[in-house]
Amino acid sequence: MSEQPAGRRESAAGVESATIQPIPPDERHGTNRDMFTIWFGTNIMILSVVTGGLATTLFGQPAWSAALGIVVGNLFGAVFMALHSAQGPRLGVPQMVQTKGQFGSWGALLIVLIVVVMYLGFFISILVFGGQSLASVIPHLSSKAGIVLLAAASIAATIWGYSLIHAYARIMTYASGAVLLLAFVWAFVVHPVPHTFFSTGEATLSGFMSTVSVAAVWQIAYAPYVSDYSRYMPAKTGSKPAFWMSYWGTSIGSILPMFLGAGIGLLLPGADPIAALTQATAGISLLVVAVFSIGVAATNAMNLYCGTLCTITIVQTCLPRFTARGRERALVAAGLCTLALAVALTSGSGFVATYNNFLTLLLGSLVPWTAVNLVDFYLVRHGDYAVEDFFERDGGRYGRVNWPAVLCYLVGVVVQIPFMIIGTAYTGPIAKALGNTDISFIAGLVVVSPLYYFTARAVAGLRTAVAVEEVPVLAQGETGA
Numbered sequence: 001m002s003e004q005p006a007g008r009r010e011s012a013a014g015v016e017s018a019t020i021q022p023i024p025p026d027e028r029h030g031t032n033r034d035m036f037t038i039w040f041g042t043n044i045m046i047l048s049v050v051t052g053g054l055a056t057t058l059f060g061q062p063a064w065s066a067a068l069g070i071v072v073g074n075l076f077g078a079v080f081m082a083l084h085s086a087q088g089p090r091l092g093v094p095q096m097v098q099t100k101g102q103f104g105s106w107g108a109l110l111i112v113l114i115v116v117v118m119y120l121g122f123f124i125s126i127l128v129f130g131g132q133s134l135a136s137v138i139p140h141l142s143s144k145a146g147i148v149l150l151a152a153a154s155i156a157a158t159i160w161g162y163s164l165i166h167a168y169a170r171i172m173t174y175a176s177g178a179v180l181l182l183a184f185v186w187a188f189v190v191h192p193v194p195h196t197f198f199s200t201g202e203a204t205l206s207g208f209m210s211t212v213s214v215a216a217v218w219q220i221a222y223a224p225y226v227s228d229y230s231r232y233m234p235a236k237t238g239s240k241p242a243f244w245m246s247y248w249g250t251s252i253g254s255i256l257p258m259f260l261g262a263g264i265g266l267l268l269p270g271a272d273p274i275a276a277l278t279q280a281t282a283g284i285s286l287l288v289v290a291v292f293s294i295g296v297a298a299t300n301a302m303n304l305y306c307g308t309l310c311t312i313t314i315v316q317t318c319l320p321r322f323t324a325r326g327r328e329r330a331l332v333a334a335g336l337c338t339l340a341l342a343v344a345l346t347s348g349s350g351f352v353a354t355y356n357n358f359l360t361l362l363l364g365s366l367v368p369w370t371a372v373n374l375v376d377f378y379l380v381r382h383g384d385y386a387v388e389d390f391f392e393r394d395g396g397r398y399g400r401v402n403w404p405a406v407l408c409y410l411v412g413v414v415v416q417i418p419f420m421i422i423g424t425a426y427t428g429p430i431a432k433a434l435g436n437t438d439i440s441f442i443a444g445l446v447v448v449s450p451l452y453y454f455t456a457r458a459v460a461g462l463r464t465a466v467a468v469e470e471v472p473v474l475a476q477g478e479t480g481a
């Protein structure tokens, strides 16, 4: 492995050889700017535009309330997202390896399994959606061919690894950023907005809160893999720059395309989102939809790369002698991608519709994990972990299952259920009382954060007391011998 001086900018110079191993100091590289581009570049894409559109179409909000909800939700959710990002330079391991520090080696598997299923689902949904939108603008390209093209781009990026994904995001920062600006000018200035634009929709608390919730959850959904993309940063760059650059990259990179989507929702309510975008940017729609669909491949490369690292983490936990390098990463990625392609090409939209409900559940189960992880890292252990123990079969000092963390996590999942809305399948009683608003992520954070903090403190206190009691017993034993 060639020496890479600290502070060097990320480049697509070679295939990454590490997978889940700790990144040694002499292989650390990258600048704070990379933290901005990786999150700015990957968020500007067709899916964030469509998600922003929900504010004015599904939730019926007027322009000001939609914009405010999008800003508040993203700025709030990004705090959690960026706090995870700031862990990467310190520990140099993927997030799902580091979570063994809270849950124990086997305990963490519960979370890692949920995360694999979630990202595989994201991956498939994005393939189907991106493939359809590519096909809608590129003549003679079928949706299925679009799906295969996007999958090929994602698997290439995953095989090449970290550097290529960063380089891809850097290019998309400029390409998607410029196209986004152009789309705004085209949709709202070149075609002046009708006078009804600012009077359409009715501001309601539940519509506003639903917008906040969707935007916040968009950000929190990145939590399980954010630090995978900051783990090569030199430790001495510190947590603060990683936090702030990720924070502004992901929040601005999401707010702007969501604004575009919300605005287009007001221009063309009731239209299919991609058709509405095509119509609103008539004249340059091929460029807009094509670049935003290609942007989807960058996000999806991240979903596949993370899903692959998580799968390797599961195998390594069961077989501690297993060492995965570039070749194993390629094999696992190929396996996951084949599975995803099989589903995307056969069930397509049917899968996306069914999977969306399941996704709500999976996302819900992420929030308590985020709370446990962040409280443990920032308030209980202050970033102080024995990284080598993450790779021990028995979990080293973190044990096989850390029951207090697992129980706090499960309490969090249960507490959220009455607050949840799972598509048309289930509306919790509290969500119903709140006018059909899902604020389960707030309930999860508010309950689990203090619960875990005090539980961890109490357990640590108990362990110290036991250790202190054991000392005189030992001393007596020794003098007696």
Ligand SMILES: Nc1ccnc(=O)[nH]1
Binding pocket: 122, 126, 217, 218, 219, 221, 222, 299, 300, 303
């Ligand atoms: N909001 C998202 C988080 C993670 N993956 C995605 O594709 N999208």
